[in-house]
Amino acid sequence: MTIAVRPTTIAGDLFDLRTLEALRAQLDGDLITPERPEYDKARQVQDIAVDRYPLAIVRAASARDVAAAVQVAAAHALPLAVRGGGHSLARLSMADDALVIDLSAMRGISIDPETRIARVQGGVTSGDLAGPAGEHGLALTTGDTATVGFGGLASGGGLGFMARKYGMTIDNLLSAQVVTAAGEIVTASPNEHPDLFWAIRGGGGNFGVITEFTLRLAEVPQILGGVLLLPATREVLRGYLEYTATAPDELSTIANLMLGAPFPYTPEEWYGKPVVMVIVCWSGDLEAGERAIAPLRALAEPIADTIAPGPYSSIYDWTAHQEVRHSFSLRSMYANELSDAALDAALEAIANASSPYSLIHLRGLGGALNRVMPDATAYAHRHQRYMYTIIGLWMDADEDPEPHSAWTLSLWEKVRHEGDGVYVNFLQNEGPERVRDAYPPATYARLREIKRRYDPTNLFRLNQNISPAG
Ligand SMILES: Cc1cc2nc3c(=O)[nH]c(=O)nc-3n(C[C@H](O)[C@H](O)[C@H](O)COP(=O)(O)OP(=O)(O)OC[C@H]3O[C@@H](n4cnc5c(N)ncnc54)[C@H](O)[C@@H]3O)c2cc1C
DSSP: OOHHHHHHHOOGGGGOOHHHHHHHHSSSSEEEOTTTTTTHHOOOSBBBTTTOOEEEEEEOSSSSHHHHHHHHHHHTTOEEEESSSOOTTTOSSOTTOOEEETTTTTTOOEETTTTTTTEEETOOOOHHHHHHHHHTTTOOOOOOSSTSSSSHHHOOOOOOOTTHHSSGGGGEEEEEEEEOOOOOOOSSSSSSHHHHHHTTTTTTGGGEEEEEEEEEEEEOSSSEEEEEEEOOOHHHHHHHHHTTTSOOOEEEEEEEEHHHHHHHEEEEEEETTTEEEEEEOOSOOOHHHHHHHHHHHHHHHOEOOOOOEEOGGGGGGGGGGGOOOEEEEEEEEEEOOOHEEEEEHHHHHHHTTSSOOOOOEEEEEGGGGGOOOTTSSSOOOOSSOEEEEEEEEETTTOOOSSSHHHHHHHHHHHHHGGGOOOOGGOSOOOHHHHHHTOOOHHHHHHHHHHHHHTTOOOOOOOSOOOTTOO
16 A cells, blocks of 8 residues: 655644544544545546645535535635546646545435426536436536536536537526535525625636535437547538537537547548547437438538437447546637638647647537526626637656647647637636636626625635635
8 A cells, every 4th residue: 555645744833733633523524634545546636647735635425514624724724625526627626735625425416307406416427417317308418528527517607518409507507505615505596695696607616615506407308419520621620610500509519620539430541630520419309400410411421420319428428538537738719700720720730739639629609508698697608609629638647748738839829819718617727817818807897796705815716716806
């Protein structure tokens, strides 16, 4: 057994270890400290480049546990990190010397099929919900990867596989249980703490720890889902963009411009060659779906076509490779228009990719996403048509990140002038100006005002931070 020992440990005068023992005694869950064998596994997150040594990890079992941890962190001015599914792109859910609230054991789900209301605990992942909801012919639009946590996903907005039909994940949120910086357990809803309810729908982890989400599910007995693999040309990319932002709402898609990967459906001659992997999710009548997907199939002779009827949960089969731990350098933007130059630059970049896994991820938006008033939630990007994300990706923790980051930044410099804002959940550590890009000025000002009321000391600052100081 190896016990992880950090090269430097927290200075004894900063924190009385007896306080940790007192915290442990209060918990319904567990407190994992460095001498425990589980510590090394517990400090692991999705990103293989994260190798951090927290002071202790509260493996919470209840909102009370979360409140106790928040109170201890506040009382002792400890850095406080919150870990849901552990997929933070900015590597914010695990930190050296921090007290970490780990929600991964809070995975309870209850579904009322009559009212279509689901209550899910703060550590639930998209994949956790998809199966049980599907047993009732129900589904929620969540992210593209089963292992992404609701906590981070939904507090930033939640851009999912049925976004054009049912909006962001938060557009289906009825209320939430939140542990505030004061250590209070409150309900945020249109009637209780309405400002907090507005802020947690897009404001990221700035306002508290969400320990339970109450959501309205949609009736989705079956989808047409799968992959359409197309040759990578400017015409295919242009045709994809033009169609997907205006297609029927039931059609949500993601297009990954990438090098052909050895998936079972990829013909061998396409391994390592530029392709467009369109992941298709149609959530309406199946015959109408075939008609709606036809224009995508007509963009070029498909290299592979796996689209077939199935339960909503089957959509995650096509992104299972994304669940494997990896690391990346990422830049992302929304755009209303994308020039041919931006598409050509992407094609050129992928032909010279930094690794076989690097990709450019395009999404057509529109539909229900854009019919919500921009001031209705803190997620305010309600007019853009596209998302353009550059991901220089590597799979080996010992690999030098530099070539991947140079690749990402080189393409980014060519296209960023076409951007119009960014999704807060698709930011890395890019500085306060980029956090401001995630919100229109009026939204940012309101978020800061609410932050001042709910978290005046900025206890929740290991996130895309909205500082109360301004
Ligand atoms: C492979 C991959 C695929 C992705 N696909 C999508 C996608 O399709 N759509 C999309 O919208 N996003 C997507 N994302 C981005 C994702 O939504 C964010 O990275 C999100 O923060 C991850 O949430 P998490 O709980 O897994 O992460 P964590 O690393 O656990 O948390 C990230 C941050 O969220 C906050 N947080 C976490 N839990 C809570 C909570 N319960 N209450 C309050 N704050 C909390 C904290 O500030 C924390 O630092 C993807 C990310 C990855 C790595």
